Amino acid sequence: MLKNIPENIFLPDLEKEILKFWKKDNTFEKSITSKEGNRTFTFYEGPPTANNKPGIHHVISRAVKDLICRYYSMKGYQVYRKAGWDTQGLPVEVEVEKKLGIKSKSEIADYGEIAFNKACKESVFTYIKEWEAMTDRMGYWINLDDAYATYHNTYIESVWWALKNFFDKDLIYKGFKILPFCPVCESPLSTHEVAQGYQDLKDPSVYVKFNITSGDLKGSDFLVWTTTPWTLPSNAALAVNPELDYVKIKTSKEENLILAKDRLEVIKDEYEIVKEFKGKDLESTEYGRLFDFFNLNDEKKAFYVIPGDFVTSEDGTGIVHIAPAFGEDDYQAGLKYDLPVFKAVGKDGLFTSVALPYKGKNFKEADQDIIADLKASGRLYKKEMFVHSYPHCWRHHVPLMYYATDSWFIRTTDYKDRMMEINDTIGWHPETFGTGRFGKWLEENKDWALSRNRFWGTPLPIWYYTDDDGNDHYDCIGSIEELRSRSDNFDQVYANENELDLHKPYIDKVTVRSKDGKEMKRVAEVIDCWFDSGSMPFAQLHYPFENKELFENNYPADFIAEAVDQTRGWFYTMLAVGTFLFDKTPYKNVIVNGHILDKNGKKMSKSLGNVVDPMEMMERYGADVLRWYMISSSPIGNSKLFSEEDLMEVQNKFFDTLINTSRFYDIYSGLTGFEFSRDSIMDLEARPVIDKWILSKFNSVRKKYFELMDDYDITKASRIIYDFTLDELSNWYIRRNRKRFRNPASEEDKVSGYQTLFEILIELYQMIAPFSPFLTDRLYMSLSGSESSIHLSEFTGVDESAINIDLEEEMKLAQDIVYLVRSVRVKNNLKVRQPLRQILIPVLNEDVRKKLMNVKDIILEEVNVKELNIIEGDSDIIVKKSKPNFKSIGPKFGKDVKQVQKIINELNSAQISEIERTGKLSAEGFDFTIDDIEIYTNNIEGWIVESYDDITIALDTKIDNELLEEGIVREFINRIQNFRRNNNFEISDKVKIYYKTSENIYSVINKNIDYIKSETLSESLSGENGHDFEFLKSDINGENLEVFLEKI
């Protein structure tokens, strides 16, 4: 590494150098091996799928992961970081189908399962190069060489082990699930697919009469509304809301209809209300069915009224037709009341022979026939058409059916309460995520639909045989060894170890023996790939088959981080698996980051063309800048509106300031010959006030930083670093001390200054390093001369003894006064270079007076004024005023506050004196104490004043001759320095000065010639004419000035 910090740093190039250094140095590896035996901090990597290019949204999660891991590493923990890849499931299959031009599930069979799965396996890492490049480039330290992949046999075996645990506890069962189903694909669609296929559809909306056959209402009709007439042949029940009011009406056509009172608007005829009752009074009422297609077996009861909370009075009639095979509410109600599941329509979307009149008709096309038949039988009350947005298959553009499908479930509802208890112990960041979004999601937990009728996934390890009575018997296999030992043909299917592939279709060939000796075949399904990733804590280590101790020491994770969309994804699946298997949370802390939108708040998508390429951003600004921006620009859990201008601002303000601050130290420590040494640290007490102050401020910031970081509040932590670096360090401490660093008053002064700055810089780099690991490493090594990376260094503790709150307050007071004086100067057109005589500051209490005296010199120097004088509180020229302290008078005077406010605002000086003296005052019938009022002053008689908060200053703006001359000299020096700077003279270059000016200014310059020489490093000043230089033209107080500098 170079010792010196170069003048122009292009961050992207610097970062590439650092990357090379880290590789050569094995820095990442060292950061783990060097902590052997230390406390461990456990991190889990949520596996991404590498079958698509990484996007900018991946950078933010990875930046968060990396920074927390680096932070804990620098705190002395050993932090393993194992990468992982999600490699199975529908997302992979869909990509492969696209690539192969496959349009339906049946085509996959034609293509061949072996070939298809091979294609899936190969596609999984299509973009792994891009992923690795992005990961590497952004400085995300994770062990990619030792990555887990969910399709590995070892991984699958661990998942099988978990599944067997569930199975043995009777928590896996076979049931139905209503899924959006494409009749052409003959396959359910994932919600992601459904979301992209909504189209407007014109559908019938029919009101149908169901004849009541039991109870008081016998002979009347239930009026029922549906937009899916094709489901009516599969009707099993009607649902009403037990809490709603219902009425029986008699229409002008002599119809007796039952419907919700709030829905009477649907009645087209004249009517009168005959009777009113609650929904619950209707429960169990029986009715006659519309179609006679299904035989009712004796075990299941159908065609009666059930209660349903999902029934509303917002549309329809308040009475809902239930077809358990074709709707989620319907299905759930069917489960609850044990209704029969009638299916008049098959998976292909066609009516089956059960519904003979409609046999072979497409479900949507049959609507019209069914309506016609209902009309003929007098069951149709009325029919309308309406247009609505309805999901279509994105490949075939046909309307989807909601269809009950065979599925395997995990009975997560069995231990939902335990999951909620465990959730309460997780440290969610932001906190509201755990109680809000995730908590609410958990409350509504439903059994996990585990199986998929697909190809590329972890095979469900359940084998079955059917007994002579037609009942199925299931058994679950929990390991490869168990499979081998229970199978007759394992060795035939897998001739040797190398051929072992637990995927379909190979695994389907393996048969096992049941406990009673029957031959069992595997069920056809694979499992939801989310179960794979949810098993990651143990499956990545092939637990429990290997690494038992390692796993036990690393469960649960101390920390994970992903985006909000993992609510029902990884956050949930890990919790569901971990709660059951280990009765413990899988992770103790989570940082949830929001999504990245474009600068207009729109989602980034290829079709909108607003996608931001992370590699491009890093090529342009560098990973450090991008990472810092991601973390600091908005609260991590919020959606982030990505703006390149803001990225540039981070670079210009924060990073350039950081670099220049370091260069400042670099340059002047070199010029003054200072070398930092740990052996001769100057005592804090011996250092000047300004050094004590910056050290106090810095340690206060550090203290806050560690608190915030330990609480995972990374955004706030980054912001306090930013503010400190710019405001306190660069714009106050260094700017104020420039002269001192250039030209120290004494050896002690020099050592104190440089040591202070050095200590702060090194520790500041460390604080920034987890966020932006590149530049900080370069600056750290340059400054410290260390050969060892900053990421191998550890934080030193906060030096509490350096914190001096009084001192910090004093400096704050000084800064506030300086701003006020500058403001007066601007308003009165008085340049800062023009010295002024005095500032007057009224002081109402002793504490402020003391503070002020401590920082007097700093103020005077900063604002270029000769004297600072204090006016004591009892002086005649101070005009005191009072204002109410609402926190005190509010509770005390209640409704009278407004009146009291007026009284206090108008107290005269005698009254104010009285309350100051005695602490009490009675006025206009109210009794006040000193706590009720605040005394302030914003006026000094006879002076121009400026106030801010409770500080007021007056500036003496009269300029006498002495001040004027001094101002002229300063102006002159300024012109000289500008010349040097504009002509790129070195700081140490000695010069001769030539100038032309007015008589008046000439004489002032001549009087101060020695002072000017020393300030400008010049050997001679010549005010004589006769040179033909290109003079720099300028003016001082409106009088002409021309200068030229000659380098010696």
Place this chain on the structure above:
RNA sequence: GGGUCAGUAGCUCAGAUGGUUAGAGCGCGUGCCUUAUAAGCACGAGGUGGGAGGUUCAAUUCCUCCCUGACCCA
């Protein structure tokens, strides 16, 4: 349709356990400072705190409803 988060200056964000002057940065205008600075400072323009109700002496902050955006789920 349900849930979660967000809505504060043209833009990105602070802050306030309810207290009377709601702050920064960017951008814009004017002036100033500086031999570490693509920097900094001051002044100015820019806000009915998404909208409507309610509670309170006092609401941007608490409550209710509504609107908009993002995400999740139907």
